[in-house]
Every structure is written in C-alpha cells, then in structure tokens.
Amino acid sequence: MSHYFRILRFALPYRRKIFLSAFFNILTVFFSLGSITILIPVLKILFQNTTPVQAPLPYQGIINLKPYLESHLNFSISQWLELYGPQHVLLAILGVATSFFLLKNTSRYLGSVSLTYIKNAVERDLRNAIHEKILDLPPSFFTEKRKGDLIARLTTDVLEIQWALLSSIQRMIQDPLMILSTLALLIILSPKLTLFVTILIPITGFVITTVGNSLKRPSAKAKIESGKLLAHVEEHIGGLPIIQSYVAEERIQRSFEHTNQRHFTFMNQTLFRRELSSPISEVLGSLVIIAIVWFGSNLIINNNSLQPEIFITYIVLFYQIINPAKSISTAIYDIKRGEASAERILSVLDTPNPLADIPDARPKQSFDHSISFKNVSFRYQEKWVLQEIDLTIEKGKTIALVGQSGSGKTTLANLVNRFYDVVEGAIELDGINVRQIRIKDLRKLIGYISQDPVLFNDSIRNNLLLGSEFANEEELVEAAKIANAHDFIMATENGYDTLIGDRGMKLSGGQRQRLTIARAVLKNPPILVLDEATSSLDSESEKLVQDALEKVMANRTSIVIAHRLSTIQHADEIVVLREGRILEHGDHQSLLKSGGEYQKLVELQAF
Numbered sequence: 001m002s003h004y005f006r007i008l009r010f011a012l013p014y015r016r017k018i019f020l021s022a023f024f025n026i027l028t029v030f031f032s033l034g035s036i037t038i039l040i041p042v043l044k045i046l047f048q049n050t051t052p053v054q055a056p057l058p059y060q061g062i063i064n065l066k067p068y069l070e071s072h073l074n075f076s077i078s079q080w081l082e083l084y085g086p087q088h089v090l091l092a093i094l095g096v097a098t099s100f101f102l103l104k105n106t107s108r109y110l111g112s113v114s115l116t117y118i119k120n121a122v123e124r125d126l127r128n129a130i131h132e133k134i135l136d137l138p139p140s141f142f143t144e145k146r147k148g149d150l151i152a153r154l155t156t157d158v159l160e161i162q163w164a165l166l167s168s169i170q171r172m173i174q175d176p177l178m179i180l181s182t183l184a185l186l187i188i189l190s191p192k193l194t195l196f197v198t199i200l201i202p203i204t205g206f207v208i209t210t211v212g213n214s215l216k217r218p219s220a221k222a223k224i225e226s227g228k229l230l231a232h233v234e235e236h237i238g239g240l241p242i243i244q245s246y247v248a249e250e251r252i253q254r255s256f257e258h259t260n261q262r263h264f265t266f267m268n269q270t271l272f273r274r275e276l277s278s279p280i281s282e283v284l285g286s287l288v289i290i291a292i293v294w295f296g297s298n299l300i301i302n303n304n305s306l307q308p309e310i311f312i313t314y315i316v317l318f319y320q321i322i323n324p325a326k327s328i329s330t331a332i333y334d335i336k337r338g339e340a341s342a343e344r345i346l347s348v349l350d351t352p353n354p355l356a357d358i359p360d361a362r363p364k365q366s367f368d369h370s371i372s373f374k375n376v377s378f379r380y381q382e383k384w385v386l387q388e389i390d391l392t393i394e395k396g397k398t399i400a401l402v403g404q405s406g407s408g409k410t411t412l413a414n415l416v417n418r419f420y421d422v423v424e425g426a427i428e429l430d431g432i433n434v435r436q437i438r439i440k441d442l443r444k445l446i447g448y449i450s451q452d453p454v455l456f457n458d459s460i461r462n463n464l465l466l467g468s469e470f471a472n473e474e475e476l477v478e479a480a481k482i483a484n485a486h487d488f489i490m491a492t493e494n495g496y497d498t499l500i501g502d503r504g505m506k507l508s509g510g511q512r513q514r515l516t517i518a519r520a521v522l523k524n525p526p527i528l529v530l531d532e533a534t535s536s537l538d539s540e541s542e543k544l545v546q547d548a549l550e551k552v553m554a555n556r557t558s559i560v561i562a563h564r565l566s567t568i569q570h571a572d573e574i575v576v577l578r579e580g581r582i583l584e585h586g587d588h589q590s591l592l593k594s595g596g597e598y599q600k601l602v603e604l605q606a607f
Helices: 002-037 039-047 062-084 086-136 139-143 147-154 156-189 191-213 216-238 240-245 249-275 277-301 308-349 409-416 439-444 460-464 473-482 486-490 509-523 539-553 588-594 597-606
Strands: 370-380 383-394 398-403 424-429 446-449 527-531 557-561 573-578 581-586
Touching: 002 039, 002 086, 002 156, 002 308, 039 308, 062 086, 086 147, 086 156, 086 308, 147 156, 147 216, 147 308, 156 191, 156 216, 156 308, 191 277, 216 240, 216 249, 216 308, 240 249, 277 308, 370 409, 383 409, 383 557, 383 581, 398 409, 398 597, 409 527, 409 557, 439 446, 446 509, 460 473, 460 509, 473 486, 473 509, 473 539, 509 539, 527 539, 573 588, 573 597, 581 588, 581 597, 588 597
Parallel strands: 398 557, 398 573, 446 527, 527 557
Antiparallel strands: 370 383, 370 424, 573 581
8 A cells, every 4th residue: 555655645736626525525425415314304204103292302412312313303393294284394305305416416526526637637747757757767777678668657557547546536535434424324323223234344344355455466467468568569660670571470479469368367367356346245235234124124023113214214324335335345456456557657756866966966067178088997787898998088179989899989978978877987077077067967068969860750840959949940940051951851841840750760861860960060069979970871871961970070079989980080089999998099090000900990891
C-alpha cells in the first residue's frame, strides 16, 4: 500500500476538489439512507400498525434512542392521520421520499464529477512527471532500459493507475461511510439483529482479503510482459528493413508470440482472480441475508421484539451494505493490481540522476579561453574506454579526433557535453571543473551535431527553432542559408512549415544533416562538437554538408570526430586515439612526416 499512498500525493494539489467530492459523497449517503428509512412510516400506515401516542417520550440517552425515536414517529403519524387522513399523509411522505432520491442522485453526480476531475488531473500530472524525469536522466540510463518498456509506463501503467487506484478513491470514501452509517441505523432499529450480523461480516471480509492478496504477483508479471511487448513492436518497426532483408520474419514473429503468450497467461491469472470478487461477494451476501431473515423471523414470531415494518426496512437497509461491501472488495483487488503499475512508475521517478547539479553549481554564460582534459579516464562498467587523456583545446581552434572504431572518440565528445561524468581526472572549462558548472549553462555553450541526424516529426521550422526558441524569420532563413539548406527547404511543399515525418524520413540524409547544422547555427554556440557528421553521406551531399560545416566552424572552437580523414586536413591539431589513449597529435603535415599511426590511417583510406 506504500506505493498507493505515494501516488495519492499527486492528488494533494486538488484539495478543494477532494473536499467537494467527500462532501457530496456524505450527502449521497445521507439522502440514500433517508430515502429508505422513510419506508417505516409508509409501512406503518399500510399495516395500520401506528400505536397512538398522546405525547412523545423525553430523550433519556443513547441507550433509549430507539423508543424515543419510535414514540416521536408514532406521535407525528397519529397527529397527521387525524388532521389530514391516510391518503394525504402517505402522498406527502412519498413526496419527501422522491425528493430524497433526487437529491441522492444529484449529490452522487456532483461527487463523481469532482472525482473525475481529480483522476484526470493526476493522470496528466503523472505523465508530465514521468516525461520530465525521462528528459532529465542521462543517456546512460536508456542504454540499459528498453524504450518500449518506458513507453508502457508512460501510457498503460498510468491508465492502470487512473482506473485501478484512483477510481478506488470514491469507493474507499463513500462505501465505508455508507456501511458505517447503515450499521449505526441498523443498531438503532434492532440491536440484537445487528449483533448477529456483525459476527458474520468479519468472515466475509477474511475471505475477500485472502483472494485479494493473491492478486498482486501475476499483475506485476503482466505489467513486465506488457512493457516487453511494446519494446518488441518499437524495435521491430525500427528494424523492419533488416528483418525483411534477412528473411527473419518467422523467427521475429515467434519471439513476439512467446512474449504475447506470457502476457496472455499472466493477464488471465490476474483477471480470473479479479472476477472472483463479485461471485464470492454475491454468495456470501446471500448467505448472510438468509441468516438475517431466519434470525429476524424468530424475533418477530417467538419474542415479538421486532415489528414487521422495522424488519422489512432493516432488510432493505442491509442490502445497502452488500453493494458497498462488494465495491470495497473490488477496490481492494484494483489496488492490489494497480500497486504493480504504481511500483513501475515510481521506480522511474525515484531513479537518481548522477549528473544532477551540485548544490552550489556555478553559472557560466561564456567560453573565454580553453577546454582542458586533465588525466581523464572513463569506463563503461568494467571496461576502460579512455585512459589518462591529457589535452588542451584553445579557444578558436579546431581539434580533430581520429582513430579506429572503439578508440574512444565519441566517448570523449560525450564527456564534453557531460552526457557522462569522468571516472578519473577532470574536464575543465576556462579552468573550472565542468561538474561545478550548472549543466544547462554548460550545454548552452555547446552545439552538438551527431552522425545520425536527430529530427522530430514536426515542421522544418519547429525543428530549427529547437536551437533558439525565439529566433525571428530573418535569423531562421540566415541559419538555413549558412547550412546550405534554404534552397531545398523552399523547394518543399510548404517551405519552412513542411512536415518532415518520423525522424525526418521524408528528407534525404544530406538534407537532414544540413537541418541539424542550421539548428546548431541558430543556437550560435561558441563550442561545436561534430561527431562524424559526413560519414554516411554520398559525395554530393558530403560536399554540401562539408561546405556548411566549414562556415559554421569559422571563429568557433570545434571538436571534430572524423571518419573521412580528407575532411580534417586543415584542423589546427589532429589527435590520434587508440584503445582509449592518445597515441600521437599534431597537424596534418607533421603527423604524415612522423610515419606513425595517422600515416597508416591515411594510407588505408587512400587505398
């Protein structure tokens, strides 16, 4: 239940709505009981069982409450019958009963409306919180998680919270109140019969709770398999060309069907148990009613201590306990089921961010003189990727990182962006350890252009404005021209307002890359990090993109990860990495003359 109460904290900002919902639920209970209790005078008139009373009894304490109320009721009915006659009195009582029914349903509607607002608001806030957390977490977190599973937590698990946990709020407020109020009224009507009933109710509760406790485990497993299903679909859509080219459709389908079957099995286990709630409650309720009828009949026939109209009203009132009791049992099952979803959601929200700003993180609005790597080492889990890197990049210089795949080039660039933190050593910006700089300020100083151009399913304009949200049209066009993108943009159907599809797939690779360059130009950062930005392009696209990059790099500090060495011959310094270490560095000509690793790489590409 700890997860349940933590989720309920999301409802605290809506205290006013909670108060209104509780208030209308109380009114619903009051008018519901009133509409049934009013049966007593109706039955007394019909059975002609009203004892004439000259004066009602005075109040003599809670123990004598029933005789007190009964004497007042008989006195009032006697007076009314004498003044207005049975038909008019009966009509007036039924009119009051009708008003009670109308008020009960009005209150129930208003209570439900208030609760619906709370449920939808909490659902919205949960999604916002999860999405905000996802944006806050470092990329390393997502290398260990399936994206489909995270999507499941944002969608199906949040819906489960809405329907399973939050829908139980009303039942856990109104239903216990209905049961307790009804029991109090039943005690007044017949203490002996109510004592008999209270012996039976704990037995019912024990059976319901036992079944409910068996529900959580299969529900949690069903949630895990649901996340796997979404992960499979996401991976299979993204990798469809590979699946089809390797004619692997049948094997992939078998893998999906296996996970789907497990989900089917666990969902059956969960829902089979859940469906037990209504039959069990129905059977137990029927047995209790039969027992009450038997015991109450004895009180009427043998002891004459219970009046028939009181007994009929008692039975009707007791039926008001059965539905809330069934509803509470369903709510218990729902809470058990929803606990699994709550746990999965909270596990994301509780994930600590290892890259969070330290309490006294410093603001940094400018880049003044240098980036320094001081004895930097980094590893993923146990494998060292970078070891003892010492490198200084002066402002305005272009540094190229080259080396074989797996030499640590991209990792070095990721450390500059602080997508990861160094394990040993330090990276300093203008002599300040980047861990002491506010991470958003650090990243505002860096423009990052990756090998795989990342674009969003939106218009060209909105993709570019990611670089500078409030850029005007003139700035937008100028950035596109610098990136050699303006001409092809204007050739599209709607120009800058053209939708580019999922990941920009309506555009060619070169066009997508030029948009990412325009986005970086619009951001106008003093530092550029280029991660093999031309490696996957054809010759014509490469020429356009390289020309755009040279314009962007002018008067900026640039860190260029190069696959094609011909693109970095004019770099101020070329750093050659091998197995995470700096093997050699210098400009293009000096490295060629040294006859080392760089010369071998150039010769291999020339060959």
